[in-house]
Amino acid sequence: MNMNGKTVLITGSTDGVGRYVARRLAEEGAKVLIHGRDAARAKALSDEIVKAGHAAPIFYQADLSSMSGTCALAEAVMRDHKRLDVFVSNAGIGSQNDGPQRQVSADGHELRFAVNYLSGFLLAHRLLPLLKAAAPSRIVNVASLGQHPIDFDDVMITKGYSGSRAYAQSKLSQIMFTIDLAEELKGAGVTVNALHPATYMNTTMVRAGGISPISTVEQGGAAILHLVEGDDVAGKSGLFFNGMNEARANPQAYDADARRRLRALSLTLTGLSS
Numbered sequence: 001m002n003m004n005g006k007t008v009l010i011t012g013s014t015d016g017v018g019r020y021v022a023r024r025l026a027e028e029g030a031k032v033l034i035h036g037r038d039a040a041r042a043k044a045l046s047d048e049i050v051k052a053g054h055a056a057p058i059f060y061q062a063d064l065s066s067m068s069g070t071c072a073l074a075e076a077v078m079r080d081h082k083r084l085d086v087f088v089s090n091a092g093i094g095s096q097n098d099g100p101q102r103q104v105s106a107d108g109h110e111l112r113f114a115v116n117y118l119s120g121f122l123l124a125h126r127l128l129p130l131l132k133a134a135a136p137s138r139i140v141n142v143a144s145l146g147q148h149p150i151d152f153d154d155v156m157i158t159k160g161y162s163g164s165r166a167y168a169q170s171k172l173s174q175i176m177f178t179i180d181l182a183e184e185l186k187g188a189g190v191t192v193n194a195l196h197p198a199t200y201m202n203t204t205m206v207r208a209g210g211i212s213p214i215s216t217v218e219q220g221g222a223a224i225l226h227l228v229e230g231d232d233v234a235g236k237s238g239l240f241f242n243g244m245n246e247a248r249a250n251p252q253a254y255d256a257d258a259r260r261r262l263r264a265l266s267l268t269l270t271g272l273s274s
Contacts (some may be wrong), residue, residue: 013093135189182238
C-alpha cells in the first residue's frame with residue numbers, strides 16, 4: 001500500500017513503538033492521527049515530524065481505560081474524517097504498570113482487559129464505517145506472544161490475580177477478536193490481523209516491568225509497518241504474526257465456542273449489544 005495521502009489512526013502513539021510507527025508513516029506522506037493521554041508528548045512528536053519537513057499529525061487526547069473516553073475518541077475521528085485507511089490498535093499497559101496489584105477501570109472492569117482489549121474492540125466496531133469507506137483498508141491489532149487462556153467463570157480475574165496473567169489474557173482476547181472480525185468482514189475490503197511485534201522492546205512499558213529490553217522499537221515497528229503496508233499481506237486476514245512471519249496463537253484462539261463467548265461478553269461490556 002502506498003501510504004502517501006492515506007489516513008492512519010494509531011492509538012498509543014505518543015511513546016514507544018507507536019511513536020516510531022507514526023513518525024515513519026508521516027515520512028511516507030500519510031495523514032497520521034496520533035492518540036495518547038499526554039499532550040506534551042504529542043506536541044514533542046508533532047514538532048519532531050514538522051521539523052523533518054512533513055505534515056503535522058492530528059492529535060486526539062483520550063483515556064482508553066474508560067468506555068466513555070474510548071467512545072469520545074471514536075466520535076471525534078468520525079466527526080473529523082470521512083475515511084480511514086488503517087487503524088493500528090496499539091495502546092496498552094503492561095503487567096506492572098502502576099504496580100502488580102489488581103486494578104479496575106472506570107467502568108469496573110479488570111484494567112488490562114479494559115485498556116488492552118475492550119477499547120480496541122469498541123474502537124474497531126465504531127470506526128468500521130470509515131474503514132469500509134476507504135476499502136481496501138486494514139486493521140492491525142498489536143498483541144503479544146504472551147497469551148493466557150480466558151477463564152470464562154472469572155474473566156476479570158478476581159481470584160488468583162497476577163499482572164502477567166491479566167496482560168496475557170488481554171492479548172489472547174485481541175487475537176480471538178481478530179479472527180472473529182476477519183470472518184465478519186469477509187467481502188467488505190477490510191482486513192484485520194494481529195501480531196507480536198518484537199520481544200521486550202525498549203519501551204516505557206517494558207522498563208516499568210523491571211525487564212531488560214532485548215529488542216528495539218525499530219524492530220517491532222518494522223513488523224507493524226509490514227502489516228500496515230506490505231503488499232504480501234494485502235489479501236490476508238484473521239491471522240497472527242510473530243514479527244514478520246505468520247504464526248500460531250494459543251489454541252483457545254481457534255476455539256469457535258470460546259470466541260463466541262468472548263464476543264457476546266465484549267458486546268455487552270462495551271454497550272454495542274444494545
